[in-house]
Amino acid sequence: MFSFPSTELVSSHAGIPPSISSLFGTNQVPSLVDQQYVYDILLGCKSELGGVTDELCRAHAEVERLEGRLGQIKGVISELEALLHPIRRVPTDIMAKVFEHCVYESQGYARLDIKHAPLSLSQVCRSWRKLVFALPCLWKMVRVDFSTSSPNWYRLMQSQATAMRLWISRSRSVPVSLFLTSFNRVIPSPFLALLDMEIMEAGPRIRELSLRFPTSSLCRLLSFTQGPLEFLEYLHLQSTDTLPGSHSIPPLVLKSASSLQSLNISCFDLDMRGHQVPWAQLTELSLRDGFSPIGDQAPSDYLPILIQCPNLRTCSLGFGSSIPDMISDSVTPVVLPHLCTLKMLTYAETPYLKLFFGALLLPKLRSFSINYANSSIASHFHETECLQMLNRAAETVESVSLCRMDVPDVELSSCLSQLPHLKSLRFRPGRLGLNHDLVAMLTVPSSVTRHGGRTLHQRTICPSLESLDLRCSAAVPVDAVVALVDSRRQFEPRLKHFSLQLAEFAYEHDRGDEIIHTLEARLSGHVDKGLQLILTM
Structure with missing residues (x-):
């Protein structure tokens, strides 16, 4: 709606007679004489409006000039303050520690992403960029996920492989850690050949290597085992397949891996026969044989491997397939004098497990966990030979975890009553064993x-x-x-x-x-x- 100016405001303008100003804000028609006055006053106001507009434009221009000058002064102040900022006087070795903390302590790992360190640090300024690229310690670890659903995924994989090569070159002579993953079931052979060559060339400097690929692809990335691996301490090979296929990981030959301490292999149809690994120097071992209700799978007998690993501290085993019955007299006792942690995952209850537990002698065992992974509601695990193994290590066991095991109350009570130093107990039975008396x-x-200031525990289980x-x-x-x-x-x-x-x-x-x-x-x-x-x- 149109709004008339107030009568007081208009009347204050010089030259407007009351006979005209009194008509403002009304619907009355001025007389013929007043109409002539209105035309004359209107011409004068328009002329004055032009002058005020010109003056306002000059004022705006002056404001813009002053604002520009203000920005220039602030810019100079900012540059001068930057010259005096303490960050400019931080020694290079301290900055290197800060950058290294940013990469590995803050993020946990480095990856091929300009939004994350160290690449993000190189975009701050030229001096930081120069320092970042001059520090091999910032490029000693990288995680690359080659999984993608992009229509140009082959070109993307190639660019990632090229970037990984450049990344590794910046680490110079420092041992490197590579964590490579792809969940794509079909990976072009040219790319696998390219990636295999990159891994093999970096092999003499690799300290940690993790390859998580489909088994068919994983089998084509193992050429590095043929070269020198003097720095290799950790090796992780994992199949990303959800079902078994026609491929299986071939026997590894790691005779040159004189520093290897940790080995982790997880796949379907895991057959450890024929593997040539420096077992005696391993302190960590994880072998997981995947389970599938379809297809024939090779048995996984881990006892011949464990007997060659006297220095193990941590061991994780997965039993995925049924092992043919073995004669108990043919089982040689396996003594692992330094083993502190044993984790087990089993999909099947077989006579072999009884022989397996019966053969183990773990005088320094501190932590034991077993999980029966069969998801069937009616499935439950009755094997209690592991309880006897725990009793043999009763003086050192501090943590026990039993999942989906339906252990009779009498046997469970008998076992726990012999564990005086047990600090942590996790017991999660299957559906058929929920009404326990624990x-x-x-x-x-x-x-x-x-x-006498202490607690008596004569009749207490797990005091x-x-x-x-x-x-x-x-x-x-x-x-x-x-x-x-x-x-x-x-x-x-x-x-x-x-x-x-x-x-x-x-x-x-x-x-x-x-x-x-x-x-x-x-x-x-x-x-x-x-x-x-x-x-x-």
Whole structure:
């Protein structure tokens, strides 16, 4: 809507008689005499408007000039302050440490991306760029993922391989770590040949090498094993296949890997026969034989390998296929005098596992975990020979994790009662073993008392327990769970972490929620005093 100017504002303009200004803001028609006055005044106002407009333009130009001058002064101030900034006086060796921290401590690793260090650091200024490219330590590690769904993926792979070569060249003579991955099932042969050549050329300087590719591609990237590998300490070969195929990793020949300490191989149809590896110098070993319900798979007998690894500290094994029955008399005891950690993943319950556990002698075992990975609801794992292995190492075991194992209460109680130094216990049975009695077993008897400033543990199972993770049926009594936590929080060492997963069927869901809310309320006092409590379904 049109808005008339106020009468006071217009009347204040010189030369406008009251007879005209009084008509402002009204719909009245001026007289003939006043109309002539209006024309004359209008011409004068338009002439004055032009002058004011010109003056305003000159004022705007002056403002722009002053703003430009202001920007110039600020720019000079910024440059002068930059000259005095302490960063200019930081010694090169300190800057090198800062850059190295930025690459490996902040990010965890380096990758081919201009948005991440060290490439991002090289875009700050010329001096930083020069320093970044002059520091081999910034280019000693790189992760490259060749997986892509781009229509130009072959060209993209080639450009990444070229960038990786340039990256490695900047590391000069420093040993390098390469972590290369691709989930593309079909990779062109020319690219595999190019990548294989790049790895082989870098082989004499490789300290860590991880290759995660489909098995068919992985088999064509192993030429580096034929060359010198004097710096190689860590080797990881993993198949990214989801189902077994017609290819399998050929036997490795690593006679020149005099520094190799860690070996990790994971694939379907893993057959370790024929591998020539400096087993005796390994301190870490991970062998995972994938499982598939289709296709024939070669058995994985790890005992002949382990007997050659006397210096192992950590071992992780995956049993994916059934091994033909072996005669127990033909199994040679395997002593691993330095092994501290043993992790196992099994997909099948076979007589071989009993022989395997029976052959192991682990005098310094501290941590043991086993996971039965069969996802079938009805599947459950009854093999308890591992408990006897634990009893043989009872004086050193501090951590035990048993997942999807349905162990009878009597056998479980017998095993745990012989582990006086156990600090961490994780027991998550399958559906058919949820109604176990472990909650009552682990409750400290009320007769346990202090004497002479220390706690007596004559009848306590796992008296050193500090972390407990259980999976139970929703039928577990709330009072029993509270009694367990109460008793374990009264004496030293106190329970610090308690996790309970209530496994139940759909029709029990409401009861599970009720139990969790009740436990949270009744255990809140312990939580306030530092207990880490996790209750889930």
